[in-house]
Amino acid sequence: MMMDATALRAAFARRLSAMYGAEVPAYTTLVEVAQEVNREVLARTGADAERLGSIGRVTAERHGAIRVGTPAELAQVARIFGAMGMRPVGFYDLREAAGSSVPVVSTAFRPVTAAELAANPFRVFTSMLVTGDRRFFGEDLRRRLEAFLGARRLFPPRLLELADRAEAEGGLDDAAAEEFLTLATRSFELSREPVSRGWYAELERVSSVAADIGGVPSTHVNHLTPRVLDIDALYARMSGRGITMIDAIQGPPRWSGPDLLLRQTSFRALAEPRLFREDDGRIAEDDLRVRFGEVEARGIAVTPAGRALYDELAAALDDALAGRRVDAEERNAVAAGLWEARVPGTEAELAARDLAYFTFHTAADRPSGPPPAGLAELLAGGWVSARPIVYEDFLPRSAAGIFQSNLTSDGAKDVTAAGADLGPDELAGVLGRTLHDPYELYAAIRAESLARVREELGLPGE
Ligand code: OOG
Ligand code: NI
Structure with a gap:
């Protein structure tokens, strides 16, 4: 049997979730409460609850976040996710986002077609440290940091070899798939290796995100996020389960209109015991706060x-x-x-004013006779119905807020020093792949549905 990219992605999301749940029990609580809320919303609102994705999709839906140190590491991540049909989408500069001073740029790896998203939308927000940004790293620190990062190996060669094979051949046979999934999941577990105290502390003075990325010889999933259909209900319920969330929900407010974009909230990273190598060589136990939990409600793109x-x-x-x-x-x-x-x-006004994305579908109970040519008339006359397209991406301000709420130190940014030019084009070069523009993807899904409608109604293409 062959496991294709879709099956690999779904299996990987399940394995990461099992791993994270076993290691971070509060995540399991968050998933339980999210599912409890989702069941209630489904019971209360019926088919409406599934307007932005089937309950099957939403129940399995997760996003994770990882952080890597170098262009070479990011290019390897792109190969591993590429094997699972996850493409880099969007560019987020967290060095610049409002109120943020985190020395990373980011993208999200996710499926890009409507069918793949419906099958399993698993996505990973992936950040890369910008070691060349002088506002954060002076020359001496930059050199030592790049040497440290250049000498570590995040992913075993066998994992990358299997990833390349999966991408070239459209999947892996069962035995190879098992090996790929095992190696991939292990690569994102928290390492038990001792952390070098002095090195970690030096980086932490610049930014705790820099320490999290460059202070240890491995990477890890730093949160895994389930999707909930009513985030206000979830928020209210979490404290009853003994988990303190950050004090707000990020993104759009709770209001009377349709859900738009993305609303997120999180709990702060929990102290987890770690081994440290002190400067005199002694090994001591202490703790680090690097893994946290987040939950999100998705709205219309x-x-x-x-x-x-x-x-x-x-x-x-x-x-x-x-x-x-x-x-x-x-x-x-x-x-x-x-x-x-x-x-x-x-929704109708959002569509009419072209403020949000929808797909269009010929109505089963449409009038008889020749249909009008324009979309507005087709919608008004009941020939065609519109369904919202769910937002599959992230918000830089919210992402900055998520980073910010987990910083253990204020960090130090020299605003007088030169930044490093690193925009979407440079990031695409690092990835060696197309960096997709999210708007183009939504527009393509909309255009495809319109073309189908016109064909079904026997109308000439636009
Ligand atoms: C990523 C933070 C961004 C989101 O949901 O906005 C993020 C990180 O902390 O590495 O995951
Ligand atoms: Ni997140």
Whole structure:
């Protein structure tokens, strides 16, 4: 039997989840509460609950996050995820995101077609340390950091060989698949190797993310995130289960209109025992906080115009709250006020104003006779119905917030020093692959559905 890329991806997501659940019990609690909430939403709202993905998809849905140190390591990650049909999508610069000073740039590996996303949308937010950014790393530290990173090996050669074979041949036979999945899962476990105290501490003075990445000889999944259909209900329930979440839900506010983009919340990394090698060579036990938990609710993907509106409202919220100390409830109330005033409250209006993405489908009970040619008329006349496309990506501000909430030190950034030019083109070069633009992917899914509708209705293509 052959396991194709889709089956490998689904199996890998299950294995990572089992590994993370065994090692980080609070994650298991989060998954349990998410599933409890999802069952309730399904019972309460029926088919509506599945408007942004089948309950099967949502129940299995996870995203993970990893961080690597060098372009060579990132290129290897791209091969491993490539074997599972996960392509790099989007560019996030966390060095620049609002309120953030984390020395990484990031992308997300995920499936890109509607069919693959429906089968299993597993995605991994992947960050790469920018060692050449002088604002964080002086010349001497940069040299020692790059030497340390250059000498470590995150992935065994056999894993990369199997990944390349899977990608070239469209899958692996059962025995090779088993080996691939075992090696891949192990590569993302937390290592039991002693951590060098002095080296870790030196990097931590610059940034705890730099220490997490470059202070140890391996990488690890730092969180794994289930999807929930009602994140406000989940948030309220978590403290009852003994888990303290960060004080807010990131992303759009709770409001009366459709869910848009992405809302996330997390709990802080828990102290986990680790071995340290002290400067005098002694081994001592201490703890590190590097693995945390997050949960998210996904909404409708927005167009560039929708995103510009989102960003404008986020800036307006900052302005409205400038200089005020507010709690999460007040913050939500102010944000929701801005949204109610500016964002269309129905899917139909969002579609009509081209603020969000939808797929189009010929209605089973459509009128008889010749259909009108325009989409607006087809929708108004009941020939065609629209279904929202779910947002499959991330938000840089929220990502910065997630990073920020887990920093163990303020870090040090020399704002007078030169940054390093590292944009989407450079990242694509590092990956040696197309770096997909998320908007193009959503637009392609929309265009494909429109072409099908026109064909089914016997209308000429646009
Ligand atoms: C990644 C943080 C970003 C999200 O969901 O926005 C992220 C990290 O902490 O490495 O996962
Ligand atoms: Ni995340």
